[in-house]
Amino acid sequence: xxxxxxxxxxxxxxxxxxxxxxxxxxxxxxxxxxxxxxxxxxxxxxxxxxxxxxxxxxxxxxxxxxxxxxxxxxxxxxxxxxxxxxxxxxxxxxxxxxxxxxxxxxxxxxxxxxxxxxxxxxxxxxxxxxxxxxxxxxxxxxxxxxxxxxxxxxxxxxxxxxxxxxxxxxxxxxxxxxxxxxxxxxxxxxxxxxxxxxxxxxxxxxxxxxxxxxxxxxxxxxxxxxxxxxxxxxxxxxxxxxxxxxxxxxxxxxxxxxxxxxxxxxxxxxxxxxxxxxxxxxxxxxxxxxxxxxxxxxxxxxxxxxxxxxxxxxxxxxxxxxxxxxxxxxxxxxxxx
Ligand SMILES: [Fe+2]
Numbered sequence: 065x066x067x068x069x070x071x072x073x074x075x076x077x078x079x080x081x082x083x084x085x086x087x088x089x090x091x092x093x094x095x096x097x098x099x100x101x102x103x104x105x106x107x108x109x110x111x112x113x114x115x116x117x118x119x120x121x122x123x124x125x126x127x128x129x130x131x132x133x134x135x136x137x138x139x140x141x142x143x144x145x146x147x148x149x150x151x152x153x154x155x156x157x158x159x160x161x162x163x164x165x166x167x168x169x170x171x172x173x174x175x176x177x178x179x180x181x182x183x184x185x186x187x188x189x190x191x192x193x194x195x196x197x198x199x200x201x202x203x204x205x206x207x208x209x210x211x212x213x214x215x216x217x218x219x220x221x222x223x224x225x226x227x228x229x230x231x232x233x234x235x236x237x238x239x240x241x242x243x244x245x246x247x248x249x250x251x252x253x254x255x256x257x258x259x260x261x262x263x264x265x266x267x268x269x270x271x272x273x274x275x276x277x278x279x280x281x282x283x284x285x286x287x288x289x290x291x292x293x294x295x296x297x298x299x300x301x302x303x304x305x306x307x308x309x310x311x312x313x314x315x316x317x318x319x320x321x322x323x324x325x326x327x328x329x330x331x332x333x334x335x336x337x338x339x340x341x342x343x344x345x346x347x348x349x350x351x352x353x354x355x356x357x358x359x360x361x362x363x364x365x366x367x368x369x370x371x372x373x374x375x376x377x378x379x380x381x382x383x384x385x386x387x388x389x390x391x392x393x394x395x396x397x398x399x400x401x
Contacts, residue, residue, distance in 0.1 A: 066221075066305040070151045070312035071369040071376075071400035073362040074144055076259035077321055077355070077393035079384045080137055081203030084130035087386040089199025094322060094391040096198070102323040104350035112323065113389040124385040133382040140380040140397040144264050147399050153312035155218050156265075156272035157225070157298060159361045160256030160316040161279045166243045173237030174284045175294065176276040177229075179222035180240045183274070185213045185261060186252030207258030215253070215261065216271040221305055225273060228301035234294070239276075256316040256361070264314075277364075279317070279357040287349060288363060292341055295364030299371040315365040317358025319381070319394035325356070326383045329394040332359060333381060336366055336398070355393070374400035 079087060099106040107115060123129060167173075187208040193201045226236050244251050253261075253274060261269045275298070278285055286294070295313075302311050319329040328351060335343035344363065352360055369376065379397040386392040 066302050066307050066309050066311050068299060068302055068313060068368065068372050068374070069310040069401070070148070070153050071314070071365050071374060072144060072148065072264065072312065072398070073315040073365050074141070074259070074264065074397045075318055075393060075395040076206070076256055076316050077395065078200050078203035078206070079134075079386070079393050080141065080395060081206035082199065084127060084134050086199070086202060087130065087392070089202065091387045091391065092198040094387055094389065097322065100323050100389075100391065101354040101356065102325065103328075104348065104353070109389055112391070116390050119390060121385055121388050121390050124383070125388065130384070133384055136380055136382050137384065137395045141263050143379050144397055144399060145266050147401060148264050148312070149266070149268070151312070151401055153270060154309040155221055156270050156312040156314055157221070157275060157302070158257050158260055158272050158314045158316065159275045159277060159364055160254065161277055161358055161361055162254045162256070163280060164245065165250045165254040166245050166252070167276075168245050169281070172278055172281055172284065173276065174278050174286055175234065176237040176239055177222055177226050178217060178239050178242065178274040178276070179219045179226065180217045180242070181219055182214050182217050183242050184252040185209055185215060185258055187212065192250065206262055207255035209262065209267065212252075213267075215269040218271040218273050220307065222273040224305050225298065225301045228304060229297045232297050232300070234297060256358070260314055260316055277361055279352070279360040280354070285357065286360060288345055288347060288352070288360065291360045291363035292344070292367040295367030296371065298364060299368035303371075313365050313368050315361040315363070317361045318356060319359060319396045321355035321393035322391055324383045324385050324390050324392045324394050326394060329381060329383065329396065333378065333396060336362065337376060337378065369400045372400070376400045
């Protein structure tokens with residue numbers, strides 16, 4: 065029977081692939097964003113600056129602080145890669161979210177399991193690079209390889225997951241071919257997964273099942289409770305898979321962004337390591353909006369790992385703050401082995 069041997073969660077934001085001297089590129093995007101989400105409300109950049117004026121982000125913006133935090137994230141990613149290669153799982157399940165890359169609002173499933181034989185990771189072409197938001201292109205190597213690559217899926221596990229979860233009353237959308245978004249003309253696996261293939265697996269991509277969770281876009285985002293349930297069901301499916309293979313379960317995204325909320329990130333991490341789900345279930349759902357909602361890709365990994373005897377290690381948390389309004393990304397990394 066299959067065995068869960070590794071769990072991993074990691075942030076994947078573009079600042080992880082951008083030297084601090086160039087973070088100003090993303091500040092331009094913050095200024096253009098009319099709906100910066102912070103604690104359930106939306107702000108323009110000047111409004112957010114005013115609302116957070118008492119928080120004093122000046123010390124966070126010193127170049128040596130930014131460099132120290134960035135270095136720490138790079139070391140954390142290296143540590144995640146080291147653990148991945150040391151554990152050497154045969155198969156992975158990677159939970160992530162699409163950000164209107166290959167899905168669009170013509171069809172947005174809440175939970176989708178990919179069951180194709182293989183799939184591609186496709187670098188952006190010149191025209192697509194030009195259309196990216198400010199400051200994103202530089203971080204592209206974090207997600208996409210220099211040339212189009214084909215990765216192995218794991219249809220046997222994927223079909224077993226689909227069947228097993230449907231038998232537990234989950235309504236699962238499925239895909240045997242990644243959709244192509246007509247407007248963006250993007251193809252291939254989105255950035256949430258690309259980060260794990262490029263930076264954690266370091267291009268030595270094991271056969272894997274991408275699970276898409278629509279954490280980002282209303283009106284059909286899964287609740288925290290649903291994400292906990294999904295993790296349990298995924299773990300039960302792995303345990304009942306009749307292959308003698310070692311399986312990793314991974315969640316990609318978060319923590320708070322594009323507005324960094326360090327107290328929330330720390331509260332989330334505390335709930336994440338807690339032995340019960342009470343603290344996790346007590347977060348109001350409107351804390352999980354915009355990029356911060358990607359933390360819902362971490363939650364199934366927690367509930368899956370809680371069914372195993374694997375031990376959790378929090379590798380690091382770093383608030384990468386890029387502007388006086390506290391915009392940026394909270395970056396967190398943890399594993400179970
Ligand atoms: Fe993302």
